[in-house]
Amino acid sequence: MTTSQSPAHDVVLIVDFGSQVTQLIARRVREAGVYSEIVPFDKSAAALARLKPRAIILSGGPASVTEAGSPRAPVALFEAGVPVLGICYGEQLMCAQLGGEVQPGTTAEFGRAFIDVVEPCALFDGLWQPGQREQVWMSHGDRVTRLPPGFRAVAVSEGAPFAAIADDARHFYGVQFHPEVVHTPHGAQLLANFIHRVAGIAGTWSMAAFRAAAVERIRTQVGSGRVICGLSGGVDSSVAAVLIHEAIGDQLTCVFVDTGLMRAGEGDEVVRLFRQEYNIPLVHHDASARFLGALEGVSDPEQKRKIIGKTFIDVFEAEAKAIGGADFLAQGTLYPDVIESVSYTGGPSVTIKSHHNVGGLPERMNMKLVEPLRELFKDEVRVLGRELGLPAHFVGRHPFPGPGLAIRIPGAITAEKLEILRKADTIYLEEIRNAGLYDAIWQAFAVLLPVRSVGVMGDGRTYDHVLALRAVTSTDGMTADFYPFPMEILGRMATRIINEVKGINRVTYDITSKPPGTIEWE
Numbered sequence: 001m002t003t004s005q006s007p008a009h010d011v012v013l014i015v016d017f018g019s020q021v022t023q024l025i026a027r028r029v030r031e032a033g034v035y036s037e038i039v040p041f042d043k044s045a046a047a048l049a050r051l052k053p054r055a056i057i058l059s060g061g062p063a064s065v066t067e068a069g070s071p072r073a074p075v076a077l078f079e080a081g082v083p084v085l086g087i088c089y090g091e092q093l094m095c096a097q098l099g100g101e102v103q104p105g106t107t108a109e110f111g112r113a114f115i116d117v118v119e120p121c122a123l124f125d126g127l128w129q130p131g132q133r134e135q136v137w138m139s140h141g142d143r144v145t146r147l148p149p150g151f152r153a154v155a156v157s158e159g160a161p162f163a164a165i166a167d168d169a170r171h172f173y174g175v176q177f178h179p180e181v182v183h184t185p186h187g188a189q190l191l192a193n194f195i196h197r198v199a200g201i202a203g204t205w206s207m208a209a210f211r212a213a214a215v216e217r218i219r220t221q222v223g224s225g226r227v228i229c230g231l232s233g234g235v236d237s238s239v240a241a242v243l244i245h246e247a248i249g250d251q252l253t254c255v256f257v258d259t260g261l262m263r264a265g266e267g268d269e270v271v272r273l274f275r276q277e278y279n280i281p282l283v284h285h286d287a288s289a290r291f292l293g294a295l296e297g298v299s300d301p302e303q304k305r306k307i308i309g310k311t312f313i314d315v316f317e318a319e320a321k322a323i324g325g326a327d328f329l330a331q332g333t334l335y336p337d338v339i340e341s342v343s344y345t346g347g348p349s350v351t352i353k354s355h356h357n358v359g360g361l362p363e364r365m366n367m368k369l370v371e372p373l374r375e376l377f378k379d380e381v382r383v384l385g386r387e388l389g390l391p392a393h394f395v396g397r398h399p400f401p402g403p404g405l406a407i408r409i410p411g412a413i414t415a416e417k418l419e420i421l422r423k424a425d426t427i428y429l430e431e432i433r434n435a436g437l438y439d440a441i442w443q444a445f446a447v448l449l450p451v452r453s454v455g456v457m458g459d460g461r462t463y464d465h466v467l468a469l470r471a472v473t474s475t476d477g478m479t480a481d482f483y484p485f486p487m488e489i490l491g492r493m494a495t496r497i498i499n500e501v502k503g504i505n506r507v508t509y510d511i512t513s514k515p516p517g518t519i520e521w522e
């Protein structure tokens, strides 16, 4: 899925059956110092041949193995001679496919549950002893009712007589609970036991090793070709660019398209960083007038996104042609964007927002893609950025969406509103930094509302804009909680913004989580 050659390091193959938490398995495995890749179950046989994993983990999933047509694991996975761990649906699947029996459960278990450890097991080494009761997180309706030959039960629960099972000879293990979620307090250690003790994988994967392997891969892929990279000012595209530059030097050209929708000082910082500190060729194209012109009078969020995406591609294409074209387009695509989701309904998922990237360009310009971060999670990209020597404050920057401030000004966008928002946003982030909270927050920003309210300042009446402040915590942007600022900090922020930014006379704080809200307002 992600690389054309088998990697130089040990791999754990995670076979996805559609669980909501499959990505967490990959994270836990990597936290144990071992590289992992997630593949959909129907592509797992090919991945097995390509990656030659040292161990396999079968994820949970929403289907029932008792239903006809529910997904199965390719037999090759059980014949590869490597340890296999089945989680939830994965455990049931192992049992159903290896000669045991699964039935719809009479006692479904969802959420916090307890298991009783009944026998020692390599998964529990140094962790759980027979006779102990342990907290785990369950989410299942079906249950295993008969074990396949060779297996024994090592833990039981009220709803699952076979809450954990082991076939020591073949190194096959199954757990009905989810060790990958934090609600199973010892889950990460249990997974580490599977990797280190059962599979004997050392745990030497590190970002330095990734960097060296990625540089080699980029050189092999690109050869003597030319690469063009669209820098957005964000962490992902910057880290991708620095890594590619390390691999192929001046075969890389970066193009920074200033949409005029950036925050204060953003463009300047990127241009300075690349030109002065890294000596990476950078084309700086100020297209703000063009973007503002195209957006004039447009209020609909989706239309805004589409206009920005299209304008971006037009400008980028012109710049690419101006430098004589390129064979490859580099993008900072991350792992959560590329994992192919497993759909049982066959229907497309609902588009909540059209995210803008440079999609469409590669076909138009006949370019191939270079995406060296495709295997990494956001926080891993930050580690790689530090490994590459990018300044800590730059690497730690909050995510910033491609359409920029345009989606933080509901309604039509004007240069005046952008200016007001920039000033307010700068103060807001300054106060967050002063309070030492920047790194505790996933993303913080201000939204200029298309609402005016009456106020009183000095002796006069004001009738000005309302500003909403937003700050959220999150691990991947998929879900988020509003950040619980202390009241006095919120008060200080509001006072400063109203006093210092002409055009705003009221400040509110957004306390919506995601879901049901999204992080951005549009």
Ligand code: XMP
Binding pocket: 353, 354, 355, 356, 357, 399, 400, 401, 402, 403, 443, 477, 478, 514, 517, 518, 519, 520, 521, 522
């Ligand atoms: P939402 O608003 O959908 O955002 O909860 C989730 C995360 O994605 C960012 N975001 C974008 N990033 N292009 C991007 O590069 C986009 O069009 C875009 N829209 C939202 C958002 O800032 C948050 O971090």
